[in-house]
Structures are given as structure tokens and as C-alpha cells.
Amino acid sequence: MDFSSKLYSIESELTQEDLDSLKFLCLDLLPNKKLLSIKSNLDLFKELEKHSLLEEDKYDLLAELLYIIGQHSLLRILGTNKWAMQETLKKNRTVSLYRQMLFQLYEDLTSEDLKSILFLLNIPKKYEENKKFLDILYYLEKNEQLSEDKLDVLEKAVSMVSQELLRKINDYKKTRVKENTSTQSLYDDKMKLSIEVVEQVSSQDRGMKSTVELVQHVSEAANGKDLMDKNTESCMSDLSLNEQSETEVYAMNRKHRGYCLIINNSEFMKSDPRLGTEKDADFLTNVFTWLGLDVQIRNELSTQQICDCLIDFKQRDQTERDCFVCCILTHGKSQAVYGTDNAFVHINKITSYFSTKNCPTLAGKPKLFFIQACQGKTHQGAHAIESDAVSSVEERKTKITIPDDADILVGMSTVDGYYSFRDIRKGSWYIQALCENLTKMVPKGEDILSILTKVNKDVSEMEYSKDRKTSMKQMPQPAYTLRLKLVFPIPLAPFKPLFQETN
Known part of the structure; x- marks a missing residue:
């Protein structure tokens, strides 16, 4: 792909919001009047070219800008990726830390x-x-x-x-002080070396040295190349503002991406129906199909049928598959989920079916479990809000444990002991947030834990109140033994919703 084609391919994926972000990040690099009048990303690229900040085979600044605004998927057009940029920006940056x-x-x-x-x-x-x-x-x-x-x-x-936003300002101020201290120290060291060399040469017979040799000695000392390289690398590493270099990721390049099993229970023998759960099932089906998984849905399963279904999947040959995903939508109680017969199965039993010992064809591969179910007593919401819990005389408390084997993630819709909200028109808070963030963050090259952190934030900001005095909240909780980053390959086509949200 030639220079112009690369820029056009990148421009076609950028939005007006992206342009506003890029222009802001370039305020220290381009004339402000000209910059603020720019109306398209291509015009911005031309302005960068005009000032020799973007040239054929010189994409450093553009890659840095795309990285900062989170357009990590577009980095591949420039022959790099998110992980490589994290390493590069430790040593060399153009956008100031202040503006970032x-x-x-x-x-x-x-x-x-x-x-x-x-x-x-x-x-x-x-x-x-x-x-x-x-x-x-x-x-x-x-x-x-x-x-x-x-x-x-x-x-x-x-x-x-916001104390969280204040922390970012304070982190910047600390980093800036450290940078200035390091720069001053470097300058002092260089000057000291220069003076020492001049004094050494002056004390010797200058006739033994030519003017060229003298200049060379002073220049080498003043340059302090080894010292400069060491201090600069250390300083730029500290200036990363909490970025971490994590280059090891799970392989996602086999013949098939993997199965996505969705167990969706709506009707129960002794409990209220889970109205709205079909919205969750539809959204999950759409998203994981878009991510390349083979989605299979099992509706209205009793507890024994849930176990039989899991046994069926763990016995399948999944050698040529990258991962396994299981989504369970049902009523629940502490550390357990219910079948339609109101009997329960513990979550640690569900995950144990797919341990290395029990499912060797998934050994070393990520196994993800997303569970939408209450983990506490029933709290019936007013109007369109309900809780996914079952009232039971038997309240046995058992502690959930992730199996000793690695590569398992359990994403719970709520922490132990609490209810989980579901809107009968739109679906559950957790599953809707999970699906929405997968569609937004996978194209940016984000890993699954970063996505679940954003899901936690989104759900924690939601609230429901039966009256204006009592506010109900929800906090999801992931638990995992993943050893590597899990990054879903970016789908070739953009995500397309199957249905539009209704008011």
C-alpha cells in the first residue's frame, strides 16, 4: 500500500470526534490558527506533511497520535501495533505529556x-x-x-x-518534577565532564594535541552519549503515565475461533419468569458471532441438563479452536446458578468441567464464563426492574474458587451476596454493558480485562430507586487465572446491531 493509500485508509476510519482529538493533541506542533480551521482528517495530514511531521516512511507522529486516541486497530496500516508503540513511546515522544x-x-x-x-x-x-x-x-x-x-x-x-481526575493531574506534576530534576542533573554532569576534560588538557603539553583532538575530546565529554541514553530511557519510562508493556498474548490464529455456549433460562418451576432475558441472549449472539465464535444457544435447561450440556462441550475436540466462551443467564444465589427446576449447581463445578485435566483440547487456551445471575436474596424491583434471585429456605454459603488450572475467567454480574438488575425491555445491566463495550473496545485492540474494567465502571454508575429515598446499585466482579493478555482479533466488518433500542 503506497503512502497516499495508507493515509486514505486511516482517514476513512476516523470520526469527527477523532479529528477534534487529533487537532487538540497537535496544538503544540502546528500553527493554531491554521490548525483550528482544519475540517477533515485528510487536511490535517496535509498540514503535518507541510511541516515535515508526516512523510513517506516517516509515520512516527501519526502512529503516536492514533495510539493516544485509542485507534489501535489502525496502527497495523502503519506496520506497527499497540504493544510495539508502548515500547517506542518509552524512549521517544512528540506529543507533550502535558497535552496527553x-x-x-x-x-x-x-x-x-x-x-x-x-x-x-x-x-x-x-x-x-x-x-x-x-x-x-x-x-x-x-x-x-x-x-x-x-x-x-x-x-x-x-x-x-473527581479525585480520580485529580490523581491524573498530580501524577503529571510528579512526573514533570522528576523530568526536570533528571534533565538538570544530566546538564550538570555534562558540564562537569566538559570542565574536567578542558582542565586535564590544559595541564598537559598542548603541543602534544592538535586543535581538532582538543575539540573532539571536549565534544565527546559534553555530549555524554552513554549518560544521555541511560537517563533518557529511564526518564521516558517513568513518563509513561501508568502505561505498562505487556506483549504476551494468547494465540488467536487457529482454524476456528471457538464455541460460545449461551444457556438462557426464562421460565422456572417455583420462581418468577426472567422477562427481558431474550434481549441479553440476542445481544450476546450478535456480538460473539461478530467476533467469529460459533454461537450455540440452549434454552430452558434444568440443573441436570445444564451439567449434561457442559459435559457435551468439554468432551468435544477443540484442538483447532482458540478459546471457549460460556454465558449463563438465569436466577442464582451465592456462588451458584439455578436450573429451571430450581435446583442449583455451583459455579466452581461449572468451570471445573473445562480444567486442563477434564478438557485437554482447551489446555493453555482462555476459557471465559459470563454469568448473569443474582448472588444474594431476592429484591423485587418496581415496574420494569427485577432481580435475578431465587428465594430459598436453603441458604448454604460456599466459597467460589477458580480451579487450580490456569486460563479461566469468570465474569460475575454482581459481587457475592447481592442482587443483579435486569430491565424487562432492554435486558440486564451487566450483559448489555459487556456487549456494548466489546463492540467499542475490541476494534481498538483492547484486552478483555481492560474491557471488563470499563464494564465495572459503567454498571457501577447505574442506579435504580423504588422511591426517591432509596438508591440501588450493582457492582460486577471478574475473577481470573489468565496468564496472558486476551485480545480478540478485530473483525473485518463493523458491528451492526440486530435491533434498535426502544423507549
Whole structure:
């Protein structure tokens, strides 16, 4: 693919939001007036070319920009990937850490946070309307209220809204102090070496050395190449703002991606029906089919039938498959799920079917279990909200354990002892958040644990109240023995929903 074709392929995948992000990140690199007038990503690329920041076979800055905005899948067009960029950016960056820190604030800011910060910053109304946080940051910079060394105004507002966002500012400030200290130390060392060499040469018979030799000695000492390389690499490693280099990933290149088994129970002998569960089943089917898995659904299974179904799959030859996924949608109690007969099976028994000993053809491969079921007593929600729990006289508490064998992940919709919400029109909070984040984050090259962390955040921010006095929340919980990163290969086609959300 030639230079122009690469740029066109990248541009075709970028959105207007991406363009706004790229322009903000380039504010220190391009003339601001020209930059702010740019209307398309191709125009931005041309401006970068004009200033020799983007050339054929010189994609460093573009790759860095794509990495920062999370368009990791597009890095392959430039012949690199997320993991390689993490290593590269430890030693060489173009976008300032200051601007990257501001961009991270923008990405993590909620709409409610933005409203609060706008109020605290006392931004003029005419400028505040329909503006993004990036626009507000530019306004503060333009009016000299914000810069690398001037964070007080922003820091004061953020401190009253979000401690997590404040931590990012504090991390940047600590890193900047460390960088300045390291730079000054490097300068002092270079000057000391230069003086020592000059004094050494002066004390000797200068006739023994030519002018060229003298200059060479002083230059080599002042350059301090070995010292520079060592200090620079150490400093840039510290400036990564919590990035980690993790290059080992599970192989996902076999003949088949794997099975995705969905066990979906709606009707029960002694419990209320799980209305809305079909929404979860449909969404899971659509998403995992898009990810390349062979989805198979089993509806209305008794406890024995659940076990028989799992035994069937663990006995299959899965040598040519990359992974195994099992999604269970049912009622539940602490560390167990229910069949339609209201008998239960413990979660650790479910996962044990697929241990290395019991399922050797999946040895060393990731096995994922996503369980939408309450883990505590019933709490019946008003109107369209229900809880996936079963009231039972028998409340035996058993501790869930991940099998000794590695490569297993259990994603629970809620922590032990608590209920899990399901909307009868839209499906459960957990499964809907899981599916939505898979469709958004897999194309960016994110691993499964990063995705589940985002699911935790999204679900934890949801709430339901039977009345205006009592607020009910939910907190998912993943447990895992994965040894490597699990990154699903990016599907060739974009995700297409099977149904539209109704109001």
C-alpha cells in the first residue's frame, strides 16, 4: 500500500470526534490558527506533511497520535501495533505529556463532571454552550489560565468534582518534577565532564594535541552519549503515565475461533419468569458471532441438563479452536446458578468441567464464563426492574474458587451476596454493558480485562430507586487465572446491531 493509500485508509476510519482529538493533541506542533480551521482528517495530514511531521516512511507522529486516541486497530496500516508503540513511546515522544494528560482528563470526564467543572471554572455562557471539554481547555490556554506550569485553576475545579481526575493531574506534576530534576542533573554532569576534560588538557603539553583532538575530546565529554541514553530511557519510562508493556498474548490464529455456549433460562418451576432475558441472549449472539465464535444457544435447561450440556462441550475436540466462551443467564444465589427446576449447581463445578485435566483440547487456551445471575436474596424491583434471585429456605454459603488450572475467567454480574438488575425491555445491566463495550473496545485492540474494567465502571454508575429515598446499585466482579493478555482479533466488518433500542 503506497503512502497516499495508507493515509486514505486511516482517514476513512476516523470520526469527527477523532479529528477534534487529533487537532487538540497537535496544538503544540502546528500553527493554531491554521490548525483550528482544519475540517477533515485528510487536511490535517496535509498540514503535518507541510511541516515535515508526516512523510513517506516517516509515520512516527501519526502512529503516536492514533495510539493516544485509542485507534489501535489502525496502527497495523502503519506496520506497527499497540504493544510495539508502548515500547517506542518509552524512549521517544512528540506529543507533550502535558497535552496527553489533558486529553486523558477529557476521555475520562463524564457529562455530569463536565457540567460541574464548567460551573466551577466560571466559563462565559456564550462560550460554554455546546462546547466539549477540549474546547474549554483551549479557551483556558488562550486566556493564559492554563499551561504546563500553570494548573491551579483547572486543578482547583477538578479537585471538587473527581479525585480520580485529580490523581491524573498530580501524577503529571510528579512526573514533570522528576523530568526536570533528571534533565538538570544530566546538564550538570555534562558540564562537569566538559570542565574536567578542558582542565586535564590544559595541564598537559598542548603541543602534544592538535586543535581538532582538543575539540573532539571536549565534544565527546559534553555530549555524554552513554549518560544521555541511560537517563533518557529511564526518564521516558517513568513518563509513561501508568502505561505498562505487556506483549504476551494468547494465540488467536487457529482454524476456528471457538464455541460460545449461551444457556438462557426464562421460565422456572417455583420462581418468577426472567422477562427481558431474550434481549441479553440476542445481544450476546450478535456480538460473539461478530467476533467469529460459533454461537450455540440452549434454552430452558434444568440443573441436570445444564451439567449434561457442559459435559457435551468439554468432551468435544477443540484442538483447532482458540478459546471457549460460556454465558449463563438465569436466577442464582451465592456462588451458584439455578436450573429451571430450581435446583442449583455451583459455579466452581461449572468451570471445573473445562480444567486442563477434564478438557485437554482447551489446555493453555482462555476459557471465559459470563454469568448473569443474582448472588444474594431476592429484591423485587418496581415496574420494569427485577432481580435475578431465587428465594430459598436453603441458604448454604460456599466459597467460589477458580480451579487450580490456569486460563479461566469468570465474569460475575454482581459481587457475592447481592442482587443483579435486569430491565424487562432492554435486558440486564451487566450483559448489555459487556456487549456494548466489546463492540467499542475490541476494534481498538483492547484486552478483555481492560474491557471488563470499563464494564465495572459503567454498571457501577447505574442506579435504580423504588422511591426517591432509596438508591440501588450493582457492582460486577471478574475473577481470573489468565496468564496472558486476551485480545480478540478485530473483525473485518463493523458491528451492526440486530435491533434498535426502544423507549
